[in-house]
Amino acid sequence: NAGVMQNPRHLVRRRGQEARLRCSPMKGHSHVYWYRQLPEEGLKFMVYLQKENIIDESGMPKERFSAEFPKEGPSILRIQQVVRGDSAAYFCASSPWPREENDEQFFGPGTRLTVL
Amino acid sequence: QKEVEQNSGPLSVPEGAIASLNCTYSDRGSQSFFWYRQYSGKSPELIMFIYSNGDKEDGRFTAQLNKASQYVSLLIRDSQPSDSATYLCAVVMDSNYQLIWGAGTKLIIKP
Numbered sequence: 001n002a003g004v005m006q007n008p009r010h011l012v013r014r015r016g017q018e019a020r021l022r023c024s025p026m027k028g029h030s031h032v033y034w035y036r037q038l039p040e041e042g043l044k045f046m047v048y049l050q051k052e053n054i055i056d057e058s059g060m061p062k063e064r065f066s067a068e069f070p071k072e073g074p075s076i077l078r079i080q081q082v083v084r085g086d087s088a089a090y091f092c093a094s095s096p097w098p099r100e101e102n103d104e105q106f107f108g109p110g111t112r113l114t115v116l
Numbered sequence: 117q118k119e120v121e122q123n124s125g126p127l128s129v130p131e132g133a134i135a136s137l138n139c140t141y142s143d144r145g146s147q148s149f150f151w152y153r154q155y156s157g158k159s160p161e162l163i164m165f166i167y168s169n170g171d172k173e174d175g176r177f178t179a180q181l182n183k184a185s186q187y188v189s190l191l192i193r194d195s196q197p198s199d200s201a202t203y204l205c206a207v208v209m210d211s212n213y214q215l216i217w218g219a220g221t222k223l224i225i226k227p
Binding site: 033041042043045048055056091095103104105106107108109110 | 147158159160161162204208213214215219220
């Protein structure tokens, strides 16, 4: 299966704990995007990364949230000291090196985070 | 402010009819336009993309792009109950090729 992989699919954390979400892009894709979706709401862009580089993090909260996409291994979205408001579905998408007429994004199945 | 606007719905269409979904965008220089479908509890999946003015057909789906009026639409012919989902419009507006997303239109096909 060459699709975008995310794990875990479901994650339960207590307030104050850390959540670590992983995303492996499609084979051949070098760009990763993270989105958050609250119940009954639209997708909210969080961060856009390529290998070892953050391109745009304008949608990510300044505190407690961080993202990385190392040279080897999956992209990681890390949420420190989680609060109930962090409960949401977190989607990762990937694309090849984007250029005109080759810029569609392909989504993983998402990680559903529940904060108790 | 770069924006993509969609009517949130729900849009209710009888089975077999044509469903028409609309999307407007703020940046006249936008390059690429996408329609994604998202079933409840699932991730978005790409159903159509369009780059040039005019119509693009794929099976029961037709995307229509009018750059002068800054809108893109999606028509679904012979609507089926399985088409009931939220339809997300996304537009590339800058040289980073980053997608700007609409909030989605919830479509309900009534048997």
